Amino acid sequence: MKPAEQPPVTVVVPCYNEANRLGRIFELIRQAQSRNWEWLFVDDGSSDSTAQDIRDFAKTVSGVKLLSLERNSGKGCAVRHGLAMGIGRLVGYVDADLAADPLLFDRYSEDQTLLDGEEILLGIRVKTHDGNVQRLLYRHLMGRAFQTYASLATGLTVYDTQCGFKLMSRERAAELASGMTCDGFAFDVELLMLAKKAGLRLREEMIPWEEQGDSRVRFRHIIQMAFEILRIRRALGPVRDS
Numbered sequence: 001m002k003p004a005e006q007p008p009v010t011v012v013v014p015c016y017n018e019a020n021r022l023g024r025i026f027e028l029i030r031q032a033q034s035r036n037w038e039w040l041f042v043d044d045g046s047s048d049s050t051a052q053d054i055r056d057f058a059k060t061v062s063g064v065k066l067l068s069l070e071r072n073s074g075k076g077c078a079v080r081h082g083l084a085m086g087i088g089r090l091v092g093y094v095d096a097d098l099a100a101d102p103l104l105f106d107r108y109s110e111d112q113t114l115l116d117g118e119e120i121l122l123g124i125r126v127k128t129h130d131g132n133v134q135r136l137l138y139r140h141l142m143g144r145a146f147q148t149y150a151s152l153a154t155g156l157t158v159y160d161t162q163c164g165f166k167l168m169s170r171e172r173a174a175e176l177a178s179g180m181t182c183d184g185f186a187f188d189v190e191l192l193m194l195a196k197k198a199g200l201r202l203r204e205e206m207i208p209w210e211e212q213g214d215s216r217v218r219f220r221h222i223i224q225m226a227f228e229i230l231r232i233r234r235a236l237g238p239v240r241d242s
Helices: 019-031 050-058 075-085 102-108 137-154 170-179 187-197 219-236
Strands: 009-015 038-044 064-069 090-094 119-124 165-169 201-206
Touching (some): 009 075, 050 064, 075 170, 075 187, 090 170, 102 165, 119 187, 137 219, 187 219
Parallel strands (some): 038 064
């Protein structure tokens, strides 16, 4: 990537103690060098070698950057910082485990409604007979229960707020990041509520999803998310579909 060239896409990758599974995304980035994307890793105060591994990798390929947060604050904090710093025409985020393929963003790199900041693209995980979504049944059911609660609490009617696959214009990413306050796993709900309050359309797209097995979300996090959503609802008020 030339120094003055704006990348078509910035991919924000929040990381916390990911040293044992960075190899897959490093290999994907090597194979995707011709796209000239920005890959912005945000290390959320990892206690393992995550940050150093990313620094070492960034020396071998172009377009890879690292933002290191001093202490572990939560995934929402990491994503918020990444959205604010991305320089691509479009800025999106995915999980480091590659449950969703970030190269799917390529389909939308010239999408004018996204580039104009009229919409946010959000991937949704819909279990169908074709097996494109590989997810443990109990996680699927827990996710559906959470979505029902989130919808009732906030007025959001999207199918899947929590899917780690979202894309928006650089300007919208910075604008929404400036209003985000949630450091935990409920940050997606806050992001989408802020987007609706700003008049953006939420475009839902079914995507393939391959769960990697060692989810960081535990039952205690679900309880924390439920209370966090109530806090967000009090701060922002309910949203209404237009």
